[in-house]
Structure formats: structure tokens, C-alpha cells
Amino acid sequence: MICEAAEGPCSYSGRSMSTIHHGMGIASEDFEALVGALRTTLERFQVPLREQNELIRIMGLQRESIVENP
Ligand code: HEM
Structure with a gap:
């Protein structure tokens, strides 16, 4: 999933x-x-x-979908 978010070449087909x-x-x-x-x-x-920093920024984009207790 991280590989895809970082523009590949992998493709993630798992759940959101x-x-x-x-x-x-x-x-x-x-x-x-x-x-x-x-x-x-x-x-x-x-x-x-x-x-x-590039990768950590990409991970940060997932924060709202993952964190429930900010
Ligand atoms: C950017 C941050 C994160 C990303 C990209 C991410 C991504 C993923 C992915 C791809 C899976 C596998 C989904 C599947 O098998 O269908 C997963 C599962 C899981 N994640 Fe995360 N995750 C993140 C943050 C976290 C955090 C902060 C925690 C807890 C501290 C966490 C806990 C878990 C657990 C326990 C599973 C296993 C769920 C299961 O198999 O039932 N994740 N995550």
C-alpha cells in the first residue's frame, strides 16, 4: 500500500x-x-x-483515515 502511495511500481488491492x-x-x-x-x-x-520527508509526508496523508482519537 505504501509502495503504491509512493507512486509504485506496486499496486495495492486490499481494503481501504x-x-x-x-x-x-x-x-x-x-x-x-x-x-x-x-x-x-x-x-x-x-x-x-x-x-x-517525501515518504513521511505521503504516510501523513493517511492520518485522517486511521486516527480515531486525535
Ligand atoms: C500511515 C499509517 C498506516 C498505514 C499506511 C497502514 C496500513 C495498513 C495496511 C495496508 C494493513 C493491512 C490491511 C489488510 O490486511 O487488509 C494494515 C493493518 C493493520 N494496521 Fe495499519 N496502517 C497504518 C497505521 C497503523 C497504526 C498507527 C496502527 C496501530 C498503532 C495500525 C494497526 C494495524 C493493525 C492492528 C492491522 C491488522 C489488521 C488485521 O489484520 O485485522 N496501523 N495497516
Whole structure:
């Protein structure tokens, strides 16, 4: 799903982000924890800051569909 959101080449055919995460009670801090883990991983693999930020911005677009307890 992330690969597709980052313009491919993969194509995601799973359920929507809101359908999957609905009812999980995901809070803003949970979402931030995921973004933090992603950042740590990108740093570990020495992905340049510009590309890190590009991917994290794309992930951020999903926030409203996932977070229920802002
Ligand atoms: C940008 C952020 C996120 C993205 C792109 C994302 C994406 C996904 C995707 C693609 C799936 C698999 C759906 C499927 O198998 O049909 C999934 C499942 C899941 N996500 Fe997320 N997710 C995000 C954030 C979170 C957060 C913050 C949490 C909780 C802290 C979370 C918890 C889960 C759980 C528990 C499942 C498994 C659901 C199941 O198999 O029943 N997700 N997510």
C-alpha cells in the first residue's frame, strides 16, 4: 500500500485504510509512534533526508483515515 502511495511500481488491492483501522481506537500518539519507527528505519538505511520527508509526508496523508482519537 505504501509502495503504491509512493507512486509504485506496486499496486495495492486490499481494503481501504479507514475500513481496516476502523474501531481500533488508534490515537495520534500511536500514529506518531509508527512514523517515528519509520524515520528510525530510514535513517538506519541512510536514506537521504529529502526522500525520508517525501515518504513521511505521503504516510501523513493517511492520518485522517486511521486516527480515531486525535
Ligand atoms: C500511515 C499509517 C498506516 C498505514 C499506511 C497502514 C496500513 C495498513 C495496511 C495496508 C494493513 C493491512 C490491511 C489488510 O490486511 O487488509 C494494515 C493493518 C493493520 N494496521 Fe495499519 N496502517 C497504518 C497505521 C497503523 C497504526 C498507527 C496502527 C496501530 C498503532 C495500525 C494497526 C494495524 C493493525 C492492528 C492491522 C491488522 C489488521 C488485521 O489484520 O485485522 N496501523 N495497516
